[in-house]
Amino acid sequence: MSRLDRTIAVAVSASIWAGIVVVAAPGAAGLVAHVWLVVVLALALAYALDRLRRALPRRASAFDVAFASPRPTHARPASLARVEREVTLATGTAFDVHFRLRPLVTPLALGLLLRRGVDPERRPDEAKALLGPDLWELVRPDRPAPDDRTAAGIPLSAVARMVDDLERVAWS
Incomplete structure (x- = not known):
């Protein structure tokens, strides 16, 4: 009808x-x-x-357009692209591990340790036990810069283990 x-x-x-x-x-x-x-x-x-x-x-009014939520973009966040770039570079040379990846990971690891009441400079053994050997080697306060800056970086599997260690400390 x-x-x-x-x-x-x-x-x-x-x-x-x-x-x-x-x-x-x-x-x-x-x-x-x-x-x-x-x-x-x-x-x-x-x-x-x-x-x-x-x-x-059908047209939306200027009022509706002004208050409409923006359409979601499918672009990757700039910070994610930056972290991916740093990790990719760190798999190439020791220089990139020390001067690019380490400054990204160290504040995360130290924040997680301090949240548990562990100061890595005063109690390095406890910090190493919490973080795991790979992650501790990267973030330890007395880590020297590499002698050979063109030496091989760290494998992607080691980066994956470090991320797993960070998540384990964060969620345990």
Whole structure:
């Protein structure tokens, strides 16, 4: 049933009820006629506005556009790209391990140790036990810079173990 058919059906129904009320109470015929006219005109207006709304193109108002949430981007966060770049470089040379990867990982590891009440400079054995040997070797405070800056970096599997160690300390 189309919208026009429904509108006509409601108007006919209102007319039948108006006729019944006029027959039942003939003294109220003027009032019934006014109510019937308002109902029929309201139905006609609703139908006309519905047609108009469907005919006009849908556009968001400037207000809606101003307060709409921005569309999510699928771009990678710059910080993630930076960390990935540092890890990739660290797998290449010892220089990148010491001067790129170490400054990223050290604050994380030290923060986790201090949260547990372990100062790595005062209690290095306990810090090494918590962090694991690979991670401790990277973040230990007395770690010297590499003599041969072009020496091989660390394998990606060692980086994965260090991440696992950080997560283990963080969540345990």
